[in-house]
Amino acid sequence: MTSVDATGAAATGLGELLPDGLVEVDGERRIRFVNPEALRILECEEADVVDRPLDDGLPLTDKYGRDWWAHTDPWSGLTSRTGHREKLLVAPKGHDVLVTARYVREVPGGPVARVLLGLRDAEARQRAERDQATVLSTVAHELRAPLTSVTGFTSSLLRRWDRFTDEQKRLMIETIEADATRLTRLITELLDISRLDSHSLNLRLGPVDLHALLTTHVVRYELGRSSGTVQLRLGEAATARGLPEMWADSDRLEQIFFNLIENGLLHGAGAVTVTLDRDDADGGGADEAVVVEVDDEGEGIPVADREKIFGRFWHGPSNASTGLGLYVVRGLVEAHGGSVHVTDATSGGARFVVRLPAGLPAVMGGS
Template sequence: MAQEQGFAEMISKIAHELRSPLTSVKGFSATLVKRWDSFTDEQRKQFVETIHQDSLRMARVIAEVVDLARIESGRLELNHAEVHLHSLCERAVKNVEALAGSERVVIEVDQDICVWGDLQRLEHVVSNLIENAVKFSDEGSISVSAQAHPDDTVEFRVSDQGVGIDPERLDSVFDGPGERAGRATPSGTGLGLYLSKRLVEAHYGTISAASEKGAGSSFTVVLPAVKGAT
């Protein structure tokens, strides 16, 4: 029963994640088709850019769902390489720039900090953390920072000044659908954090959350560094 509830919740979360960008793509494309001649070239460009960004968002959600299925079945394969964290953060911010408030993201990561991992999967993790911070903080800067440690690890953190997370819900923010089935879940807690946790663990890393109600949240990821880069 719990497994069935978990599966139903997962389908609901996927539909929720896809609904907003799909509605945007349908709306903007339909408007262009019907009223093409009434817009300037600059307006058409803005419409097409929005459609493009939302289509990329949908593609990212689908890729994450595929990864989740591979993780659950033990078939996930990682393509490890040297990943420059500053460039990775820039890519992640680009992924969420269509969201209102994304301009509040401040990258505070040195150019020379590198980790050892799968670029695409780590991009999913960072994008999810930044997207959550944007969605659940109406004002204030969102800090993306990193620090290299002598033990060949890199600590990466996304911090916001939003509403925070209730203390009793903090321990469950990374739970999967099956673990949440049958009990109340935090509003807005979807598959993104669960997938992020599983992807970080696949890199032999850790992810944790800290929060104070009304004073914001921070998510910290610790990953293996590229030896010699610290």
Template structure:
């Protein structure tokens, strides 16, 4: 180290870590969240962790030294043997592995598996085949939700689209035969159904942004009471009697930092639900706390059963006999949580009461 500072040549002076004992490697392998199996160049199963045994339902420890193709007779989505179609030992030698895919076993288990090819020598022959696997429950749930979403959207869009098309064709083909009041009635129906379609498409876009983390909130200081009145005005514009609404507040102005458009959307959704599913007066109560604000939206209808209160904010949930696509309250919860708040159903008799709890300032400013 002559002529060098203490920091120079440091890497050369570092002691080399001794290799870990095989027992340590085996213990670390058991800590992996994924199943791992390893086969050698002669197709023999040489290593498997317990996670792989749980996922496959096969006692792989009893098959060590045997042909992996017999121990794990995987079948691909097309119904053919995975080992025949993929052929890691005899396929192209430039391959370094295979992407994740669903593989099935004869006894009904399925896993999501991917492989890594460890090659050596000038011929790049396969020395080790490392296969990792994980459960299919997450992907199955996503696929199920996607399928349910497609089915729900198709069902909800079919009726208004059919009405719009039917009324527009009638107007076009029988314009001269219809009275003015009939024309206006059909145009009003088209406008109503178009608004319904626009709302549903908007909810789907919001769900996409929420689920993918692409929702952008544009914070600014606004008066919460003004947002409440804007939400009521939006519902009244659809033909609801304005006398059905009452706003209770202690202060004439309640300042809050939030995205006014998103918050108006939340309030409008809760108000529309109160009108559609409730009865009597809809009361909006605004209470100012030290660092947060409570907004209660209450109706005088039958209320929400206790066993359903944990479900109302889940996707596609609908009470029996009620209309809608079951997405509105899911969007409400997502937008409120994005603001750093929460929404809940209060245990208050005499109707349904939803409470929004919002911070007075934006979460990133706390």
């Protein structure tokens, strides 16, 4: 690289090692130094930039097409200016780049002797913005469908109550209740995602009889469905020796297994079997755990997709769900110090295996 004065970035050698792009411009508006990362970001060669006038070697424009150097002009204006914050500008090759500037004066209040530019690739930020837009679009779509149903039926009932039979009224009110429940569940999942991503999820731990919880949950689930069956059974180890003591957030456990059972009924093709067992291969102690397997009779999940399904808003080919449930499941299981994975069920469908530590979860300092 071209050398500059002893106080310059190139002479120190640090500019070569910086993870961000660095460009140094002298008081004569001539480019004196460009590090390798800046060359990569600008998609140019050193000879295209170094020792060339700023307007020629590094023309930057804002989103309105204005010449950024003429607009900001570091060498004029108030002598108290020290630089500018990160700006999204257009590079000479037409792609976006994030630019930060620092104005260096040899004496306070004196003229600008050097301008140091920090360059960062804008691709990561733009990708995050696209992902955020996709999330907002997905959420809006998922909220709109049940809201449309609720408002449509309530409007019809309010304006034409006398025209409907009691059976029609019951059907419409049941539909409103189901859609309102769906909305509540979706909003709860969105709030949980926010808490999981910000590591602010709080668990209300207490002793839990998981067998009783699942029994009540399965019976309630069966009574509320018109199709599909859900069966609960104990594994061999649990039948022989019972289940170990378990501390957990019972509401969160219900949420975990509701999502897994719902997933099995939605994507499967028949019954869902829930197997509750214990896992203490070493005879108990620190490795003692409770294992729950949720099997369906669907087509199963390809090996290549078995990690993807736990991602946010991952639908798969059917596009039949919000894509939030399994992301929340993994987050809640891991918050309890456990793990969840998917494999093949003996029925040929998918098997979700949830392993939860017995006793106090590791996140609470228990054994």
